Amino acid sequence: MSKMEQKAVSRPIIELSNVSKAFNGVSVLDNLNLVIPKGQKVALLGPSGSGKTTILRILMTLETIDAGQVRVGGQSMYEEQSGVPRLLPESQLRSVRARIGMVFQHFGLFPHLTVLSNIALPQILNGQARKAEAEARALDLLQTVGLADKAHLLPDQLSGGQKQRVAIARALALQPDILLFDEPTSALDPQRVSEVLDLLNVIGETTGATMLLVTHEMEFARQFADRVLFFDHGQIVEDGAPDLVFTNPQDHRTRAFLGLPARGV
Amino acid sequence: MGSMSNRLRKIYAVTVLFMAFSVGAVHAAQAQTTAQVPLSRLAQLQQRGYVRIGLSNEPPWTVIDADGRVGGVGPELTHAVFQRMGVPEMQGVLSTFGGLIPGLLADRSDAISSGLFIQPGRCQAVAFSEPDLCDREALLMLANGHSNPRSYHDLAKDHALQIGVPAGGSEEHAALAAGVPANRLVPISDGPSGMIMLLSGRIQVYSLPASSAQHLVDLWHEQKLTLVKVEDAPVMCAGIAFSPRAVALRDAYDHVLAQLKADGTYDRILLAHGFDPTLAREHTRKEFCAGKEVQ
Amino acid sequence: MTENIVLDLFCSVLHGLEITVALTVLGSVLAFICAFVFGLGRIARWRLIRIISVFYIEVFRGTSVFVQVFWLYYALPAFGILLSPFLSGILGLGLNVGAYGAEVVRSAIQATGKDQYESCCALNFTRYQTFRYIVLPQAFPRMLPVFGNNMVELMKATSIVSLISLSDITFQAQQFRIRTGQTFLPFAVTLLVYFLLYLGILFFVQSVTRLTKPKSVKV
Numbered sequence A: 001m002s003k004m005e006q007k008a009v010s011r012p013i014i015e016l017s018n019v020s021k022a023f024n025g026v027s028v029l030d031n032l033n034l035v036i037p038k039g040q041k042v043a044l045l046g047p048s049g050s051g052k053t054t055i056l057r058i059l060m061t062l063e064t065i066d067a068g069q070v071r072v073g074g075q076s077m078y079e080e081q082s083g084v085p086r087l088l089p090e091s092q093l094r095s096v097r098a099r100i101g102m103v104f105q106h107f108g109l110f111p112h113l114t115v116l117s118n119i120a121l122p123q124i125l126n127g128q129a130r131k132a133e134a135e136a137r138a139l140d141l142l143q144t145v146g147l148a149d150k151a152h153l154l155p156d157q158l159s160g161g162q163k164q165r166v167a168i169a170r171a172l173a174l175q176p177d178i179l180l181f182d183e184p185t186s187a188l189d190p191q192r193v194s195e196v197l198d199l200l201n202v203i204g205e206t207t208g209a210t211m212l213l214v215t216h217e218m219e220f221a222r223q224f225a226d227r228v229l230f231f232d233h234g235q236i237v238e239d240g241a242p243d244l245v246f247t248n249p250q251d252h253r254t255r256a257f258l259g260l261p262a263r264g265v
Numbered sequence B: 001m002g003s004m005s006n007r008l009r010k011i012y013a014v015t016v017l018f019m020a021f022s023v024g025a026v027h028a029a030q031a032q033t034t035a036q037v038p039l040s041r042l043a044q045l046q047q048r049g050y051v052r053i054g055l056s057n058e059p060p061w062t063v064i065d066a067d068g069r070v071g072g073v074g075p076e077l078t079h080a081v082f083q084r085m086g087v088p089e090m091q092g093v094l095s096t097f098g099g100l101i102p103g104l105l106a107d108r109s110d111a112i113s114s115g116l117f118i119q120p121g122r123c124q125a126v127a128f129s130e131p132d133l134c135d136r137e138a139l140l141m142l143a144n145g146h147s148n149p150r151s152y153h154d155l156a157k158d159h160a161l162q163i164g165v166p167a168g169g170s171e172e173h174a175a176l177a178a179g180v181p182a183n184r185l186v187p188i189s190d191g192p193s194g195m196i197m198l199l200s201g202r203i204q205v206y207s208l209p210a211s212s213a214q215h216l217v218d219l220w221h222e223q224k225l226t227l228v229k230v231e232d233a234p235v236m237c238a239g240i241a242f243s244p245r246a247v248a249l250r251d252a253y254d255h256v257l258a259q260l261k262a263d264g265t266y267d268r269i270l271l272a273h274g275f276d277p278t279l280a281r282e283h284t285r286k287e288f289c290a291g292k293e294v295q
Numbered sequence C: 001m002t003e004n005i006v007l008d009l010f011c012s013v014l015h016g017l018e019i020t021v022a023l024t025v026l027g028s029v030l031a032f033i034c035a036f037v038f039g040l041g042r043i044a045r046w047r048l049i050r051i052i053s054v055f056y057i058e059v060f061r062g063t064s065v066f067v068q069v070f071w072l073y074y075a076l077p078a079f080g081i082l083l084s085p086f087l088s089g090i091l092g093l094g095l096n097v098g099a100y101g102a103e104v105v106r107s108a109i110q111a112t113g114k115d116q117y118e119s120c121c122a123l124n125f126t127r128y129q130t131f132r133y134i135v136l137p138q139a140f141p142r143m144l145p146v147f148g149n150n151m152v153e154l155m156k157a158t159s160i161v162s163l164i165s166l167s168d169i170t171f172q173a174q175q176f177r178i179r180t181g182q183t184f185l186p187f188a189v190t191l192l193v194y195f196l197l198y199l200g201i202l203f204f205v206q207s208v209t210r211l212t213k214p215k216s217v218k219v
Ligand SMILES: Nc1ncnc2c1ncn2[C@@H]1O[C@H](COP(=O)(O)OP(=O)(O)O)[C@@H](O)[C@H]1O
Pocket: A023, A024, A028, A046, A047, A048, A049, A050, A051, A052, A053, A054, A055
C-alpha cells in the first residue's frame, strides 16, 4: 500500500493529542498521542493499572483530561479555557457520544428492565425509533447474539456470558461508529468466555465499526485485531500489527509481559 | 449525585415560585382584612351571623354528643345571650380543657363557655363576664373509706391520702392554700379517668366541682360513693371568657346577661339543668378577680 | 340503655374515623410531595435549593410534630395567619413526615450504582432521561417500605390533632368516655380501628410494591 492510498482509506476517526491525565496527583497518562483510522480494530494490551481503561473512559467522556485534546470524527471534545481543556457543554457532547458505544466489564445492564427493553429503550430515548420498531430491532439483535428466547427475562435471570451478549446487543442497537470494549470477558466464568469472543468476531466482520478492545485474551487479540497497542505506565510502548508485536516485540516490557526472553543487545 | 436536568430545574423553579406565591397570597389576604374599616367585634359577629364558642366536654356544664352537637347549661345560656345580642348561631370549637384559653388567645374562638371558674390568675389572661354558673367544690370518695375528710384542711392533715384534682382546675390552688403538699395532688385529665383511679385505689379522694361530681355519681350509680361539699372552700363561679382585646364585647355580653337574669330566662335555663340560679346573684366578677382584672 | 351506648359509640367512631382517615390520606399526600421536592432538592445542583432543602429537613426532623402542629394552630395567628384546624393538622403531619421522607428519597436515589449512570452516559441519555427512566424506577421500589412505615407513623400521629379541636377517633373516644363513663369499650374499639387502619396501609403499600416490581414475562 502506498502512502497516498493509506490516507484515502483511513481518515482518522479518533485522535488523542498530547493527552495527560492524573488521579489525585498521580499521573496515569502522560502526553499520550494516538491516532486511530476509521474501521480499525485495535487491541489494547498491557499490565493492570497501565491506563487502558482510562483511555476508553476518556473517549466515552466518563473521565476528563488534564491537558491535550481529543477528537472524534474530526470534532474536538474540549475547548481551551485559560490553558486548561474543558469538556464541551452537554448539548454539544451528545452528537459525539452518539457515535460511540461502550461495553463494560460488569455489563451495566438495567436491572428493572427486561432484556428486550434494555435494548429497545436506548433507541427510543435517542429518537432513533419508535417503540414497535425499536423492539423489532432489539429482537433482531437478540437473534444475532443468540438470545432471542430470553427477550422477556430480567437481566438477573441470565448468566454472565448472556448478560454480556445483551450488553453488546444494546451497544450495537444505537449503530455507533466506534465500539469500546473494556475487558468484556474478564468477569465471566472461563467456560463462558468463548461465547462472547465468538460474538466479537462476528461483529468485527459484519459492522465495519472502529473497535477498541481492552483484553487479556492474547490469542484472541492476535487473530481479532488489525493493530495492537501495548501499554505500560500510561505510555504506548509497542504499536503495530499483531503478528509483529506478538512474535518480535521491540520493547523489553512487552517481551516480559508476553513471557519472551529478553533480547541481547 | 447531582443529576438534575434542565427540565427538572424548571419543575423546581415552578415549585419554588408556587410556594413563594402561596406565602404572598396569604399575606395579601391578611393585608386585605386588616385594611378594612375596623368594625366593632360585636358588629363583626352580627355580620357573620355566628359566634365561635370554645368548649371542652365537662358534663354537666358542657355536653358534646356523638355528632359533635353541643348542649349543657353553659352553652345553652351563652347561646341565649348571644341571640339576644343579635348573633343567631353558635359554633362549638371543641378542645381539651387546657386548650381552651390558648385557643381563645389564638383567635380560634370568640369566647369560652365551659365552666371556667373566675380566678385571679385567669383574670389576668382573659376578660371574664359577670358570674353565670356557680358551684361548690366537692370531695368524692368510696363510701367504705377509712377516713372521712370534709374539708381541704382535713385532707392536709391525713398524710395517707392521695387527692385527685382536675388538671388545670381551681381545686389544686384551694388544696395547696389549705396546706396539702403538692406531692399528694394528682392531676386528672377527665372524670372517668378520675373515677377509675378512685376505684382502683390510686387516689383516695377526688376533688372537683359538686355538679361534675354528681354527674359521675350518677354514671357510676352501682358504686357506693360519698359526695361531700367542701366546708372550707368558698362558692366558685364560672363566667364566659373573652379575649383581653374584647372588653367591649364582654361589657355588651354582661349587659344582656343582666337582662336575662332580670326577665327569668336565666332562671329557667339553670333550673332545667339542676343548677341553683340564686348563687350567682350573690357574687361579682370583681370579688373573684381580687383586683387582677384586665382592663 | 346499652343499645343507646353502642349506637352512640358507633356514631362517635364513625365521625372520628372520617377525620382520622382524611388526615392520614391528605397528610400522606403532602408528605409524599414534600419528600420528593426536598429529597431531590437536597441533591440538586443549585446551592440555594440544597440549602433550603437541608433547612426544611433538619428543622422538621429536629422538632416534635406535637410542637409543629401547636405552632401552626396557636402561634401562627399571632403573625396574622389563621389556618383552619384541618389545614393545620394536614400541614403539621405532612411537613413533619415529609422531612423524614425526603431523606428516604435522597438515600434511595444515592443508592443507585455508579455503573447505571455510566451505562446511561454510554447510551447517550440526557440527565433527565437518566433520572426518569433509569434512576427513579430503580429507586422508587427502594423507598416504598420506608414510605409505608412513615405512613403508619403519620396515621398514629393523627391523634395529636385533638389538641387543635379536631374530633379524630382518639378525641371521639375520649368524649364518649366523658359522656358515658365507659372506658373499656371505647378504648378497645379505638385500638381495633387503629389496627385495621394499619392493616389497610400495609395492604396499600404491598399493592404498590407489587405494581412497581420489575416483571419478567415468560414467552
Ligand atoms: N477514579 C480513579 N481514581 C483514582 N485512581 C484511578 C481512578 N481510575 C483509575 N485510577 C488509577 O489509574 C491507573 C490506570 O487505571 P486503568 O486505566 O483502570 O488501568 P487498566 O485499565 O490498564 O488496568 C491505575 O493506577 C488506577 O489505580
